[in-house]
Amino acid sequence: MSCFIRYGARLAIAVVAIAVTATAFAQDTLGQRINTLIFGEIDYREREDEGNDGFVIGQGVAQFNMRLDDRLSVFTELTATARKDQSFDFSVERLFVRYDFSDNFKLSAGRYHTPLGYWNSAFHHGSWLQTSISRPETVKFGSNVVPIHFVGALLEGNIGDSDFGYKVGYGNGRSDKINAPGDVGDSNNSRAWMIAGHYRPPGRLGLHVGFSLYVDEIDREFEPGIDEQLFSAYLALEREAPEVVVEYTYANHESSLSDGNVSSIYGQVAYRLTGNADKFKPYLRAERLDVDDDDPLLGMLDLDYEGLIAGTRWDFSPSAVLKVEVRHEEFGNTGTRNSFWLQLAFVFNASSGNRLYGARAPEYRVALSR
Amino acid sequence: MKKLIMVLALLIAAFGATGGLAEGQPVAIVVHPDVQVSDLTTSQLRRIFLADQQFWPDRSRIVLLVRAPKADDRNMVLDRIYQMSESEYSRYWIAKIFRAEIAAGPQIVFSSNMAQELVTAIPGSITFIPSSEIDSHIKVLSIDGLLPDQPGYALH
Numbered sequence: 124m125s126c127f128i129r130y131g132a133r134l135a136i137a138v139v140a141i142a143v144t145a146t147a148f149a150q151d152t153l154g155q156r157i158n159t160l161i162f163g164e165i166d167y168r169e170r171e172d173e174g175n176d177g178f179v180i181g182q183g184v185a186q187f188n189m190r191l192d193d194r195l196s197v198f199t200e201l202t203a204t205a206r207k208d209q210s211f212d213f214s215v216e217r218l219f220v221r222y223d224f225s226d227n228f229k230l231s232a233g234r235y236h237t238p239l240g241y242w243n244s245a246f247h248h249g250s251w252l253q254t255s256i257s258r259p260e261t262v263k264f265g266s267n268v269v270p271i272h273f274v275g276a277l278l279e280g281n282i283g284d285s286d287f288g289y290k291v292g293y294g295n296g297r298s299d300k301i302n303a304p305g306d307v308g309d310s311n312n313s314r315a316w317m318i319a320g321h322y323r324p325p326g327r328l329g330l331h332v333g334f335s336l337y338v339d340e341i342d343r344e345f346e347p348g349i350d351e352q353l354f355s356a357y358l359a360l361e362r363e364a365p366e367v368v369v370e371y372t373y374a375n376h377e378s379s380l381s382d383g384n385v386s387s388i389y390g391q392v393a394y395r396l397t398g399n400a401d402k403f404k405p406y407l408r409a410e411r412l413d414v415d416d417d418d419p420l421l422g423m424l425d426l427d428y429e430g431l432i433a434g435t436r437w438d439f440s441p442s443a444v445l446k447v448e449v450r451h452e453e454f455g456n457t458g459t460r461n462s463f464w465l466q467l468a469f470v471f472n473a474s475s476g477n478r479l480y481g482a483r484a485p486e487y488r489v490a491l492s493r
Numbered sequence: 494m495k496k497l498i499m500v501l502a503l504l505i506a507a508f509g510a511t512g513g514l515a516e517g518q519p520v521a522i523v524v525h526p527d528v529q530v531s532d533l534t535t536s537q538l539r540r541i542f543l544a545d546q547q548f549w550p551d552r553s554r555i556v557l558l559v560r561a562p563k564a565d566d567r568n569m570v571l572d573r574i575y576q577m578s579e580s581e582y583s584r585y586w587i588a589k590i591f592r593a594e595i596a597a598g599p600q601i602v603f604s605s606n607m608a609q610e611l612v613t614a615i616p617g618s619i620t621f622i623p624s625s626e627i628d629s630h631i632k633v634l635s636i637d638g639l640l641p642d643q644p645g646y647a648l649h
Binding site: 158160186189190193194198217219225245249251281284286326327329362441470472 | 536539543546547548552553576580581583590591592593596598
């Protein structure tokens with residue numbers, strides 16, 4: 124327990140110190156602005172046939188979105204994650220510089236959440252943002268199925284004045300460790316590329332549909348030259364009554380020795396209750412992940428999965444939530460397992476005194492003094 | 494009699510401070526005087542307030558000013574333009590910043606006066622104000638070709 128308190132305090136102090144320092148620095152620099160978001164979580168879990176249950180300090184996340192001028196911005200995301208050996212893993216999750224030529228052309232370079240599918244971009248480290256406690260198995264942290272991060276360049280924007288948008292990326296692809304990107308160069312000198320498109324019209328349902336295609340070549344120690352093609356399509360209703368996410372992912376891996384496929388689908392439905400119960404949002408998610416045994420990249424890893432989760436989130440504060448979740452899951456050939464989870468998650472907008480709907484008007488003083 | 498007048502004055506002041514909007518009174522969309530736009534479609538208006546469109550046609554950046562919660566004109570804009578509840582609106586902007594689609598959320602203004610001062614001072618800015626509170630020098634946009642005092646205007 125003392126370890127829990129000690130490391131929790133260190134994490135909190137580190138994250139707040141970084142945020143406050145960065146915000147103060149930005150406020151001293153006229154014409155430049157920084158928006159700081161902090162996400163954090165504390166979990167409790169009870170799992171059948173598993174050790175290490177009890178309280179878990181979840182991931183602490185600090186994001187700094189710095190606007191250097193009207194068109195140039197820098198986005199940084201740092202995380203601190205508790206490890207089993209009682210230490211913390213600090214990492215740079217995202218770091219990129221973007222220049223906005225217009226609404227149609229925004230060019231950036233750096234390290235991203237791979238804009239592949241829906242969940243990986245929409246929620247990623249923001250536990251407070253996502254309705255459920257857990258991420259779908261296909262896009263969980265450290266997933267081998269989908270490259271969670273991408274290092275390279277990205278061109279994105281709207282298509283004309285329509286509600287359609289696009290993304291085109293070119294980068295290093297997976298590294299020797301297949302669930303990590305090539306942060307210091309492309310390990311096999313074969314770049315990955317991706318394209319994505321989406322349609323997101325304004326409206327009460329918050330409709331968002333899209334697709335993405337990702338192509339790479341991966342070298343494994345005993346099997347070089349594995350071609351990878353990943354395709355993902357999704358449909359989301361992003362408002363809360365109802366909230367729906369359905370995402371399908373298909374991957375093909377081909378080498379000189381074998382080829383195989385991976386397919387995954389999940390569907391999640393949630394509904395914000397009304398009246399006196401409007402702080403509660405029950406949810407349900409079903410997921411299935413199938414990996415061919417012959418798949419040259421993933422076939423040996425026994426990644427098959429089936430899961431059904433149900434839970435409720437209670438937004439007891441505008442910036443904090445308590446979630447309760449039960450899971451019935453089957454991992455590979457290990458049999459089914461039930462578990463119970465609790466999560467306390469929060470978000471803090473350090474730029475605006477935690478006013479979630481936007482920053483205060485820093486231009487007010489400057490503009491009126493002109 | 495004096496007490497009655499004082500009470501009425503206080504009520505009127507309080508009503509004004511919370512951004513009261515008389516029934517049927519339209520909300521006007523106003524912009525910085527240098528913005529080279531005089532009319533928007535409802536669809537364009539939504540895209541701008543949702544920050545899906547972040548630049549004016551002359552490629553200057555749009556600065557979005559939004560009233561703080563509780564104001565009636567804000568409630569109308571949330572209902573008609575954003576089509577969101579207050580909690581959906583909060584979550585929308587956090588998600589938008591988290592996804593790095595924008596560098597910062599809308600700027601908050603706390604009164605119609607503040608909105609008018611800022612919209613005339615900040616280049617590229619756009620906001621909304623009850624039409625009865627607009628000063629004569631403010632640039633008002635028509636929506637789908639209609640001004641706030643015309644029948645069929647979208648933000649009645």
